[in-house]
Amino acid sequence: MDTFNRHDRRTEAHGWLVHLTSGTATREDGEAFRRWCAASEANAHAFAEARALWEALGPAAALREHQRGTRGRAPRAHGVRLSRRAFLGGAVAASVAALLMVRSDVFTRGSAPDGDGLRTQVGEQKTLAMAPGVALEMNTDTDIAVRKRGGVVTGMHLRRGEAVVRVDPSRKEPFVVEVADGRLFSSPGAAFAVRCADDAATVTCMNGQAVLTRDGVNTTVRPSQQLAFDATGVGAITAVNLDTALAWRNRVLIYDNQPLGDVVADINRYRPGRIVITDRALAERRVHARFTLDQMGEVATLIQDAYGAHATNLPGGWVLLS
Structure with a gap:
């Protein structure tokens, strides 16, 4: 006999969905979700309804709806998928991959640049000391040309990919970052992310400030601000959530x-x-x-x-x- 009424199923379904989007699903959670979905068609239907609400309202609104439905109870820490085939991928697949992979640090550690170019492969991340007082974090599939003068590194050109540049407050010499057809000049102590993909570029400031010079026009980007530009021109400065925009780190x-x-x-x-x-x-x-x-x-x-x-x-x- 089914021991769950409609409200109970709705609460359970929302609990699964909330945990799914947290990105913390485990293999055990996936197996539990499979059993829950297979227990009855009503469970599967409740989950389909929860997914539709989630897509219509967005995560924040759906989470509030879920919390109202649970009358203040904390969501159950279940791993979930977005369909009855969940155990074939997603939660289980992620956990199996984690078990099979040899985990490493968030970044591959490096030192001085090797030659006049820096690259990361697809799926690879790397951090290194690019020059005295300049630290670089490279994201996946990134290609950077190193600018030198008299054998001394003075800047870089991001040809493709994404990177975070940190300039130590003690550095006196300028470090110029070229992105697409723009040039970035930063103050000591500045930290910013640059990205170049599909002929479009963005600058995201983390600390200090970065000034983009393009076509004779200077645009200042300050902390938690992002600036995008491409062949058609420079967009408006927008506010960004750094934790979201730079979550790849x-x-x-x-x-x-x-x-x-x-x-x-x-x-x-x-x-x-x-x-x-x-x-x-x-x-x-x-x-x-x-x-x-x-x-x-x-x-x-x-x-x-x-x-x-x-x-x-x-x-x-x-x-x-x-």
């Missing part, structure tokens, strides 16, 4: 109300092969998601189950989503 990717096509384009930087969305409506669908870098091997399965897509797996890590 903690091996986490966070997407908040972004088109799935943009999410997939970013994820492709972290995994071999390529995920391609062949359905325009699916690509334009706005989503809220959180993935760890350890989940990249199964991220296509996560997206497939979460958003009802159909996946066609091809050799070389290519996946077609429709």
Whole structure:
């Protein structure tokens, strides 16, 4: 006999969904979720309703709704998937990957630049001392040219990828960062992230300030501000949440109300092969998601189950989503 009424199922379903998006699902949680979904069609239906509410309201609103439904009780710490096929990917896949992988530090440690170029491979992150008083954190698939004068490193050119530059307060010499067709001049003690992908660039300031010079115009970017520019011009300065915008530094990717096509384009930087969305409506669908870098091997399965897509797996890590 089913011991859960409709309210109980709704509460349980929201608990699963809240924990899913936390990015902390374990294999044991995934197995528990599989049993819960398989226990009754009513459970599976309640979870489908919870997912629809989540997508309609967004994580923050759905979480508040869940908390009202639980009358103040803390959400159950369950690992979940977004469909009854959860145990085939997502929560379980992430935990299995974590068990099989040899974990390392967040960044590969380095020292002085090797030659006149710095690179990271797909999925690789690296931190190093680029010059006296200048520290560099490189994200995945990044290519940087090192600028020197008289054998001394004076700056860098981000040709592709993403990096964080930290300038020590004690450094007196300027360190110039070139991004696309712009040049960044920073104050001592400044820290900022730069990104260049698909002919578009962004500057995100963490500390101090960075001044972008482009076409004879100077634009100052201050802490928790981001500036984007491309061939068409420079955009307006926007406020950003640094924990979200630079979550990659903690091996986490966070997407908040972004088109799935943009999410997939970013994820492709972290995994071999390529995920391609062949359905325009699916690509334009706005989503809220959180993935760890350890989940990249199964991220296509996560997206497939979460958003009802159909996946066609091809050799070389290519996946077609429709």
